Structure formats: structure tokens, C-alpha cells
Amino acid sequence: MMTPRNRVLLISVATALGCAALMLYTKISKDIIFNGLRYCALQQFDLVLGPAALLTSAGFSGFMASLVVIRKSLIPHVVMSMYVVAKMFFVSTCPDFSSPLWFDLTLNTALLSGIWLGNYIAKKFPLAPI
Numbered sequence: 001m002m003t004p005r006n007r008v009l010l011i012s013v014a015t016a017l018g019c020a021a022l023m024l025y026t027k028i029s030k031d032i033i034f035n036g037l038r039y040c041a042l043q044q045f046d047l048v049l050g051p052a053a054l055l056t057s058a059g060f061s062g063f064m065a066s067l068v069v070i071r072k073s074l075i076p077h078v079v080m081s082m083y084v085v086a087k088m089f090f091v092s093t094c095p096d097f098s099s100p101l102w103f104d105l106t107l108n109t110a111l112l113s114g115i116w117l118g119n120y121i122a123k124k125f126p127l128a129p130i
Contacts, residue, residue, distance in 0.1 A: 010069050014076040018065030018115075022080055025057030026111065037107070039099040047103075051110040058084075058111045062118020063125075077119050084111045 030037045037050045065076040088108040
């Protein structure tokens, strides 16, 4: 039996784990694999692979967060989405970034889509706990 206290604890752990995984996987995809994923330094093939890598990274994060809360709550995904949206507004207002707005929006849309795609896959995953 899941008590309300345990449910809040699971939601808190899932949110922390999901956000940490999102930051870690995004850092690996963006900074290590693609060396910063800067628009001016990318080749044409990397313009497709960069958002695909971020989509996959966010998908893993959303999947992990869904499994921790036993697919019962969307709060971790909402918090992760709010983080991405807040980061999107920071990037679009800061003049120090050299990427065009459409490229930053594409990357952040890939992150948002991946979070919710990971949630969807976790709900359809047959071996996940119920």
C-alpha cells in the first residue's frame, strides 16, 4: 500500500533523478559527443544528429523518472519540462550565444519531446513495474 508520504518521497526522488539525468545526458550528448553543439562549428550531418542525440538523452531521463514513480505521476516530467522551458528563455534572451534562434528552439523542442516520449515509452514498456 502506497501512503501519501511514500508517494511524495517517490515523486521527489524521481524529480531529482530525472533532472540530474537530463543534465548529465544532455551534457554528454551536447558537450562531449558534439563538442559544444555550436551551430557555426557543425557540419550538415551533425545538424541532424545533434537534436537526435538530445531527443534520446531526454527520452532516457523521462523513462527513468517514470519508472521511479511507478508510472503513477507526471509531476517529475512537468518539472523537467519547466526546467527546459526556463533554459529556453535564458538562451533566447542572452546575446552571448551565437546560434540562431531556430536552432536553439529545435534543440529545446527535442529535449521537451524526449521527456514526454520517455514517459510514453515507460507506460507502454511491458516489463516496467505497475
